[in-house]
Amino acid sequence: MALRLYNTMSSQVEDFQTIRDKEVRMYACGPTVYDYGHIGNFRTFLAVDMLQRFLRQSGYSVRYVMNITDVDDKIIRNAARDGVSVQQYTAKYEKAFLEDSAMIGIQQPTLVRATDHIPQMADFVARLVEKDIAYRTDDGSYYFRIAKFPAYGKLSKKDFGGMIDSARVEFDEYDKDSARDFALWKAPKPGEAFWSTSIGAGRPGWHLECSVMSMEELGETFDLHAGGEDLVFPHHENEIAQSESLTGKMFARFWFHVRFLLVEGEKMSKSLGNFFTLRDLVLKGHKPSSIRYLLTSVPYRNQLNFTFDGLKQAAVSVDRLRNFRQRLNCGNFSPGSNPEMQSLATETTDRMKAALEDDLNTAQAQAAIFEMVRRANAALDSNAVQKEDIPSLLAALEKFDDIFAVLNDDDAAKMKQVFEWAPTEGRDKDIGAELRDAVQFAQLSGADIENKIAEMEAARRSRNFKSSDALRTELTTAGIIIENTKDGVRWRRK
RNA sequence: GGCGCGGUACCCAAGUGGUAAGGGAGAGGUCUGCAAAACCUUUAUGCGUCGGUUCGAUUCCGACCCGCGCCUCCA
Numbered sequence: 001m002a003l004r005l006y007n008t009m010s011s012q013v014e015d016f017q018t019i020r021d022k023e024v025r026m027y028a029c030g031p032t033v034y035d036y037g038h039i040g041n042f043r044t045f046l047a048v049d050m051l052q053r054f055l056r057q058s059g060y061s062v063r064y065v066m067n068i069t070d071v072d073d074k075i076i077r078n079a080a081r082d083g084v085s086v087q088q089y090t091a092k093y094e095k096a097f098l099e100d101s102a103m104i105g106i107q108q109p110t111l112v113r114a115t116d117h118i119p120q121m122a123d124f125v126a127r128l129v130e131k132d133i134a135y136r137t138d139d140g141s142y143y144f145r146i147a148k149f150p151a152y153g154k155l156s157k158k159d160f161g162g163m164i165d166s167a168r169v170e171f172d173e174y175d176k177d178s179a180r181d182f183a184l185w186k187a188p189k190p191g192e193a194f195w196s197t198s199i200g201a202g203r204p205g206w207h208l209e210c211s212v213m214s215m216e217e218l219g220e221t222f223d224l225h226a227g228g229e230d231l232v233f234p235h236h237e238n239e240i241a242q243s244e245s246l247t248g249k250m251f252a253r254f255w256f257h258v259r260f261l262l263v264e265g266e267k268m269s270k271s272l273g274n275f276f277t278l279r280d281l282v283l284k285g286h287k288p289s290s291i292r293y294l295l296t297s298v299p300y301r302n303q304l305n306f307t308f309d310g311l312k313q314a315a316v317s318v319d320r321l322r323n324f325r326q327r328l329n330c331g332n333f334s335p336g337s338n339p340e341m342q343s344l345a346t347e348t349t350d351r352m353k354a355a356l357e358d359d360l361n362t363a364q365a366q367a368a369i370f371e372m373v374r375r376a377n378a379a380l381d382s383n384a385v386q387k388e389d390i391p392s393l394l395a396a397l398e399k400f401d402d403i404f405a406v407l408n409d410d411d412a413a414k415m416k417q418v419f420e421w422a423p424t425e426g427r428d429k430d431i432g433a434e435l436r437d438a439v440q441f442a443q444l445s446g447a448d449i450e451n452k453i454a455e456m457e458a459a460r461r462s463r464n465f466k467s468s469d470a471l472r473t474e475l476t477t478a479g480i481i482i483e484n485t486k487d488g489v490r491w492r493r494k
Numbered sequence: 495g496g497c498g499c500g501g502u503a504c505c506c507a508a509g510u511g512g513u514a515a516g517g518g519a520g521a522g523g524u525c526u527g528c529a530a531a532a533c534c535u536u537u538a539u540g541c542g543u544c545g546g547u548u549c550g551a552u553u554c555c556g557a558c559c560c561g562c563g564c565c566u567c568c569a
Contacts, residue, residue: 011498029569037569044569072567157497158565182566206567228569229499235567259499260563267562297517298507303500303562310506313518320517323531355508363508367516374516374533381525381533465527472529483530490531 003058003357005224006301008232008255009155013359016254018223023061025218026052027252028109029210029227029235030066033093034074036277037100039295039306040268044228044258046292047300047360049106051226051256053403054356065217066109067210068094071203076192086193087115100278103288103414104295105405112217114209121204121212122197124246125184129199133245135177140187140200146180149241155255156233182238184208207238211251215243225252229259261295261304268306281311282418283427285434287411290315296404299361317370318406322492324373325397325407327380328390331487337388341379345392348372349399356403369400412442412493441479441493449480453489456482 003016018024028048031037037045045066052064070090079089094113101108114121125142128134133148146152146160153160160180183205188194194201214222220243227236236255243251260267263274281291294314298304348368355364376393379385385393401407419439422431452475459468472482479494 031569032567041569047569069567074567156564159496179566229563230568233564238567258569260569262562265561269568294506301499302507305506307506309518313506316519317517320531327531361508363517364515367508370516377532378534460527463527469528476530481530483532484526485531 001354001357003054004359005254005256006359007253008257011157014254018060019221019253022059023063024055024224025063025222026055026065026224026226027210027214027218027222028064028066028225029231030068030111031093031097032069032072032074033090033097034072034078035093036096036279038268038275038277039263039281039291040228040261042100042104042106042278042291043261043295043300043304043306044226045101045106046104046295047258048226048256050296050300050362050403051360052109053107053405054360057399057402058357063218064109065214066111067213068097068111068113069206069209070094070113070115071193072206076203079193080191090115099417103282103417104278104292105288110217112213114204114213117209117212117216118195118197118204120216121208122185122195122199124208124212124242125199128184128242128246131246133242134184136199137176137187140202141183142185142199143176143181144184144238144242146178146182146241149245151244152180152241153237155237155240158233158237182207182234184242207235207242210235211239211243211246214239214252215247220247220249220251222252224254224256226256227258229257232257258300259303261306263306264308265305279418279421280430282415283422283430283432283435285415285432285436285438286311287315287318287438288414289318289406289409289411293318293404293406296362297366299359299363301359320373321369321397321400322407322409324377325394326490326492327377328394328397330485330490331380331385333385333387333390334383335388336386337392338379338384338386341376341385341389342392344372344375345389345396348396352396352400352403362404365400365403369397372396409493412438415439416442437479438494444478444480449475449491453482453491457489460484 004013005016006013028045030045031041052062055062071086075086075090079086082089098108125134128144129136129142132145134142134144136142185199185202185208186205187200187202194203214225225236240251262268263276266272266274268275278291282288290311291314294306294310295304297314348371351368352365355361355368358364372393376385397407415435415438419431419435422428452471456468456471459471475482475491481492481494483490
């Protein structure tokens with residue numbers, strides 16, 4: 001078996017084959033850095049992150065490039081509103097994006113910025129003009145002539161046959177040959193940021209940067225291009241048009257699109273009051289690992305209903321996995337190995353691989369790991385797990401976590417960052433009691449806790465349950481969960 | 495209107511032409527000084543509705559109802 005992925009271009013699940021053996025060159029459309037990223041953005045980036053992780057786990061070397069769109073209408077407008085330069089404005093949100101990505105466990109791709117590629121973009125337009133594929137309008141803007149690219153619409157399955165030859169239309173403020181022609185380069189408007197280039201002053205249109213930067217980084221034809229489902233049209237369609245009409249070659253082989261999510265059953269929107277940035281959720285006290293788990297638990301092509309109930313459930317599920325790992329790490333086991341445990345680990349690894357190879361079916365991969373957890377826990381209860389089984393079971397768990405990345409408990413440290421950030425943006429009032437608690441709990445050092453536990457254990461040994469229970473309550477109140485096992489006391493943070 | 499996706503238990507959510515993964519929640523039980531963790535049992539004769547094809551459909555086909563997406567820069 002090998003990886004099979006849905007390709008938007010063919011509308012089918014296909015065998016994933018790379019141009020170069022065992023090397024994947026992929027590009028994802030990243031954020032426009034005009035505000036903090038919301039959970040919808042992160043669902044998409046997380047899906048691509050999982051794909052990238054799985055490709056590496058499958059033995060590919062991966063060149064993964066993501067763009068940062070740091071110039072567009074909204075950015076220019078907001079920067080002007082705030083009285084800062086475009087660079088100052090975007091630097092803040094780019095930084096926030098990187099912090100948020102790290103917080104939610106995204107492995108950082110090679111990042112490229114639109115504004116670092118202005119000359120290349122101008123050059124790209126000039127070459128299109130030479131081929132008469134692009135044209136300049138009176139105001140100094142440049143447009144792509146869709147009539148020159150008959151395959152236009154092949155990705156989004158749209159038929160533009162009837163419109164392409166329409167007469168020259170006066171279209172609002174612009175002077176396009178056809179209403180469907182799209183802007184490659186926009187002439188400057190009074191008071192707006194612009195760049196002086198070989199094709200004149202102005203700024204790039206939205207689609208241009210992705211064609212220019214992806215080809216510069218990955219070559220004229222690369223393996224996979226990813227983004228949110230909304231980008232199929234017009235963004236990716238336009239990228240294909242401009243790139244392929246310039247090179248005469250196929251632009252990207254696979255098109256990977258992530259479905260939008262719903263929040264509490266409805267489309268996420270500010271007017272509905274169900275619009276959440278990642279930081280909004282952490283401010284409410286939700287753990288980054290819970291958010292990551294929930295956002296990755298539904299396969300990327302299915303609609304995911306993001307709910308607060310689901311977030312709670314995700315937290316419990318993650319705890320279950322973490323408890324299991326701790327149980328494996330802390331117990332005392334007799335020497336030898338149990339063939340049943342060995343084959344359980346192997347079966348689980350195989351099932352996870354098969355699930356992910358099937359168009360990244362994350363839900364089934366989770367089912368496989370939980371099946372293992374349940375069966376191994378049962379075996380642990382009956383002392384059927386032996387010393388040499390531990391590495392095998394842990395290896396399967398690690399294989400899972402290479403992709404899902406929720407086991408490492410650094411939630412408190414991440415939440416602390418958000419806690420400290422809040423006042424800098426006047427968001428103190430949004431800090432929830434749960435976040436406050438989580439941050440406070442993190443202050444207690446491991447040594448402090450161990451000391452309390454030793455005290456508690458001493459009381460228990462002398463059967464002074466009243467005093468030991470008091471100590472446990474004290475720790476519980478501080479967010480420490482105590483478990484007395486036959487191998488001694490285990491503790492963990494809530 | 496055009497193109498596309500989906501409706502599965504209390505909640506989230508996989509999946510299959512032969513009778514329903516997994517997680518959470520609930521109930522009962524085991525273990526425990528009490529907890530916690532863990533385990534066991536249990537919770538859809540049912541997979542939007544109505545027809546059709548079939549020995550057999552939740553899975554295929556058709557109609558309808560509902561939700562969602564794209565169709566001028568929203569991941």
